[in-house]
Amino acid sequence: MTYLVTIGLEVHCQVKTATKMFCACRTSFGDTPNSHTCPVCLGLPGALPVLNREAIELTLLAGLMIQCSSPEISKWDRKNYFYPDMPKNYQTTQMELPLCIGGGVPLYDHCYPTDARKNIANPGKVVRLNRIHLEEDVAKSTHLGNSSLIDFNRAGTPLMEIVSEPDLESAEEAFAYLRSLQMILQQGGVSDADMEEGQLRCDVNISLRHHATDPLGSKIELKNLNSISAIRRAIHFEIQRQSEDLDRGLPQVQSTRRWDDDRGETQLMRTKEDAHDYRYFTCPDLLPIRTAPLLDKVRPLVPELPHELAARFINDFAVTPYDASVLSSDRHLAAFFEAVAGTGVSVGTASLQTRSSSPALPGKRAANFIINNLLGTLNEQGIGIDSCPVTPEKLRALLLLVEDGTLAANQANEVFATLYQEPDREPAAIATTLGFKPAAAGELEALVDAAIANNPAEVAAVKAGNEKLLNFLTGQVMKNAATKPNPKQVTELLRKKLL
Ligand SMILES: [Zn+2]
Numbered sequence: 342m343t344y345l346v347t348i349g350l351e352v353h354c355q356v357k358t359a360t361k362m363f364c365a366c367r368t369s370f371g372d373t374p375n376s377h378t379c380p381v382c383l384g385l386p387g388a389l390p391v392l393n394r395e396a397i398e399l400t401l402l403a404g405l406m407i408q409c410s411s412p413e414i415s416k417w418d419r420k421n422y423f424y425p426d427m428p429k430n431y432q433t434t435q436m437e438l439p440l441c442i443g444g445g446v447p448l449y450d451h452c453y454p455t456d457a458r459k460n461i462a463n464p465g466k467v468v469r470l471n472r473i474h475l476e477e478d479v480a481k482s483t484h485l486g487n488s489s490l491i492d493f494n495r496a497g498t499p500l501m502e503i504v505s506e507p508d509l510e511s512a513e514e515a516f517a518y519l520r521s522l523q524m525i526l527q528q529g530g531v532s533d534a535d536m537e538e539g540q541l542r543c544d545v546n547i548s549l550r551h552h553a554t555d556p557l558g559s560k561i562e563l564k565n566l567n568s569i570s571a572i573r574r575a576i577h578f579e580i581q582r583q584s585e586d587l588d589r590g591l592p593q594v595q596s597t598r599r600w601d602d603d604r605g606e607t608q609l610m611r612t613k614e615d616a617h618d619y620r621y622f623t624c625p626d627l628l629p630i631r632t633a634p635l636l637d638k639v640r641p642l643v644p645e646l647p648h649e650l651a652a653r654f655i656n657d658f659a660v661t662p663y664d665a666s667v668l669s670s671d672r673h674l675a676a677f678f679e680a681v682a683g684t685g686v687s688v689g690t691a692s693l694q695t696r697s698s699s700p701a702l703p704g705k706r707a708a709n710f711i712i713n714n715l716l717g718t719l720n721e722q723g724i725g726i727d728s729c730p731v732t733p734e735k736l737r738a739l740l741l742l743v744e745d746g747t748l749a750a751n752q753a754n755e756v757f758a759t760l761y762q763e764p765d766r767e768p769a770a771i772a773t774t775l776g777f778k779p780a781a782a783g784e785l786e787a788l789v790d791a792a793i794a795n796n797p798a799e800v801a802a803v804k805a806g807n808e809k810l811l812n813f814l815t816g817q818v819m820k821n822a823a824t825k826p827n828p829k830q831v832t833e834l835l836r837k838k839l840l
Contacts, residue, residue, distance in 0.1 A: 344549040344584055347557055348515055348576065349507035352522065353500050354532050355478065355540040356396045361497035362477045363390030363433065368499075370538050374492035382477075382497035384429030390626055396499035397440065397630060400475045402639045403501065403531045404441030406646060409473060411636060415440045416629040420619045425491055426479040434502075436621045439474030440632065446470065446505070447648060451666040452520035454573065457513040468518050469506040476500050481539075495539075501532070507546065507557070512576035519543060519569045524647050528672045536568055543572060548593070549583045558583075559593040563607060565600050575600040579607055650675050658682050658704025667712055673727040674711075680733030681740065682707040702740055710740055714754060718761060730764040731757075739768035749827045752777045776825045785818075785826055789834050792817040803839050811835055 361368055364381035380388035404411060416438045419431040445467040453461060478498040483490045503522065509515050523534040523541060534541040543566050548558035561579060566572045578600075583593055598607040645653070650669035654660050660668070668678045682704045715736070719729060739756055742748045748756065752772070759771045772778060792814050793800050799810045815832045819825070 342551075342584070342588055344551060344558075344580075344587060345553060345555075346510055346580055347507045347548050347550070348509035348511075349546040350505045350509065350515060350518060351544040351546070352503040352505075352519070353478075353542045353544075354503060354526060354534055356399050356475070356499035356501055357530065357532050358393055358395045358399065358499055360393060362393050362396055362475070362499040363497055365391075366497065369494050372494055374490070374494060376494060378493045378496070383493055384427065384496075386429075390433060392627060392630075393499060394635075396475060398635055398639050399529075399531045400440050400473060400499075400501050401632065401635055402529055402642055403503075403526060404444060404473055405636070405640060405643045406525055406529050406531075407444040407446055407470065409441035409444030409470065411441055411632040412438050413632060414438060414629045415632055417624040417627040418621045419624050420476075420621055422617055422619060424479070425489065426482050426496070432476060432479065433624055433627070434476035435474035438629070439472045440630075441473035442471075444470040444473075446518055446522050446525065447646075448514060448517040449521045449524070449647060449666070451663075451670070452524065453513055453517040454570075457516075461513075462511065463514070466508075466514070468508045468514075471504040471506050473501055473503050476502060507548075512573045512580070515545065515576055516569055516573045519572065521647075524670055528644055528647060529642075530644075530672075539567075542567070545572060545576060545579075547576060547579050547583075549580065549587060559595045561593060561595070562597045563600055564597060564610065567602075571600060571602050574602075574605060575607060578605065582607065644672065654678070654704070654708075658708070660704050660708040664705075664708040664712060667716075668708060671726060673725065674716075677726050677729070677733050678707060678711055681711065681737045683737065700741060700744075702737060702744055706740055706744065707737070710736070710753075710757075714757060718757075731760055732764070735760060735764065735768060742768060742772060746827055746830050748772060748777055749829050752825065752827070778824050778826075785822075785831065785834065788818045788821055789831065789838060791821065792835070793838065800839060803835075808836075808840075811839075 355368075358368060360366060361382055364379050366377045366379050366382055369377050381390055401411060415435065417433055418436040420434050420436070421431045423430050448463075448466045448468060450458060450461060450464065478495050478500040480491050480493045480496040483492070505518070509518060519541075526532045526534045532540055536542075545563040545566060546560050547563065548560050550556070550558040561583065563575050563579060566575055579598070586593060595613040597610045599610050600607050647666075647669045651662070651665035654665040654668055654675075655662060667674075669675050681702070683702050715729070715731070716726075719726060736757075739748075739753060739760065742756075743750060743753045747769075752775070755775060756768055756771045756777065759775070760766065760768055763771070796814060796817060799813055803810045803814070811832055814835050815828050818831045818835070819828055
C-alpha cells in the first residue's frame with residue numbers, strides 16, 4: 342500500500358560570527374582542540390554570559406530574508422540536562438519567545454536532486470517555518486574505544502535552530518529544502534552553511550498515514566545525518582521500513598533512530614518513554630532583547646534572494662532561466678557576473694562596480710563564458726569565485742574583444758588561459774603576444790582576394806551553393822596571414838565577396 346508521507350526538519354546552523362555566543366573566544370574549525378576556551382564556554386561555575394550582538398542581528402537578518410516576524414521582546418531560557426559536551430548542566434537557548442516566528446523557505450527547482458528535477462510534484466512550493474531561535478552549540482565529542490575526547494572549541498558557537506512545519510512530502514522535497522535554505526543563508530552572509538564542517542546539521546521528523554484526513558502517524562525522528570544526500574537516502578529507507586511495518590499491521594511507536602550511512606539503514610536509539618523533561622525556565626543571567634531597533638538596523642542589509650536575482654538576470658540581461666539559476670546560486674558569483682556584464686551592483690556585502698560608460702556586452706556572452714569556461718577552470722583548481730585570480734574588469738575587457746570582432750571565441754579561450762596564469766596583464770596585450778590581432782583592413786582584403794584567385798574550383802562550388810567550402814577558403818586565408826586574424830571576420834568578408 343502507498344502512504345502519505347509527512348516530514349518536518351529541524352536544522353541547526355552555525356551563525357558566521359568572529360566570536361562565540363556568550364564570550365569573546367574566537368569561533369574556529371580544525372584548530373588545536375581546546376585552544377579557544379574560557380570559563381564561560383567551558384561552563385565553569387559562576388561564569389557570566391555576555392550576548393553577541395552580531396549573532397542576534399544575523400539571525401534577525403535570516404528571518405527577514407524568509408519573511409519571518411519577530412516578537413517585540415525575545416528572551417533566553419535554560420534547557421536543563423547534563424551531558425559531557427554541556428557540563429554546566431544546561432544549554433542557554435530560546436523556548437517561549439524566539440527571535441523569529443513563521444516565515445517560509447521557497448523550494449528552488451535547481452535545488453532538487455538532478456535526477457528529480459524533471460518530475461517536481463509541487464513546483465513553486467514554499468515550506469512554512471515554525472520558528473528560528475538562537476542558542477549555543479555544544480562541545481564536540483569523539484569516541485575512541487572505551488574513552489571519549491571532548492573539544493570545547495565548538496562549545497558556545499552561535500547556533501540558529503530553524504524549525505519547519507511538517508510541510509514536506511518526500512525525500513526530494515527535503516533535499517530541495519536544505520539546498521534552498523543553504524543558498525539563502527549563504528546569500529545573506531548569515532552562515533557558510535557547510536555541512537562537511539558541521540556548520541549545518543539536520544534532524545528529520547517523519548511519519549506515515551493512509552489518508553489526508555487521518556491524524557498524523559507516530560513521529561519518528563532521525564539523527565546523525567551529515568550530508569544532504571544521506572538525508573535523502575535515510576528518508577527513502579525510513580518510508581520503506583515504515584510502509585512494510587504498517588502493511589503488516591505493526592503500528593509505529595514515537596521514537597528516535599540513528600542513520601548508519603555505511604549500512605544504509607536506520608537503527609532504533611530510544612522510544613518516547615526515554616524522552617527528557619528539560620524543565621525550561623527563563624535564564625536569570627541574560628536580559629530580554631527588544632527586537633525593533635535591531636530589526637531597523639538589519640532591514641537595509643536584506644539582499645535579493647536567489648529567485649529574485651534570477652528573475653532580474655533574465656529580465657535585465659536576457660540570459661536563459663538555467664543560466665540565471667546558476668548565476669544566482671552564489672552571491673559572489675552573482676556579483677561577479679553583474680560586474681562582467683556591465684552594471685554596477687551591490688549584492689549583500691560584496692560590491693563590484695564597473696564604469697557605466699563602457700560599451701555594451703551581451704549578458705548571454707558573459708553568462709556563457711563564466712558558466713562554461715571560468716567555473717570549469719575554478720572547479721578544476723578547487724577554488725571559489727571569491728578567490729578567482731581574474732578580476733571581473735579583466736574578463737569584461739577580454740569578452741569585449743570578442744564582441745568587437747578582434748578575437749574569435751577559441752582565441753579568447755587561449756587568451757583567458759594565459760590571463761588566468763598572469764592576471765596582472767591586460768587581455769589585449771596577451772592577445773597581441775599570442776599573435777591574435779586583426780589584420781589591417783587592406784591586408785585582410787588582399788589575402789581574401791588571393792585565396793579567391795588561387796582556388797577557382799572551391800569558389801565556383803561556393804557560388805553554386807556549397808557554403809561549407811567557405812570554411813576551407815577561410816583556412817587558406819588564415820594559413821597565409823602573418824598575424825592570426827579572427828576567422829569569423831575572414832569568413833564574413835569571403836561571404837560578402839562571393840555571395
Ligand atoms: Zn569562551
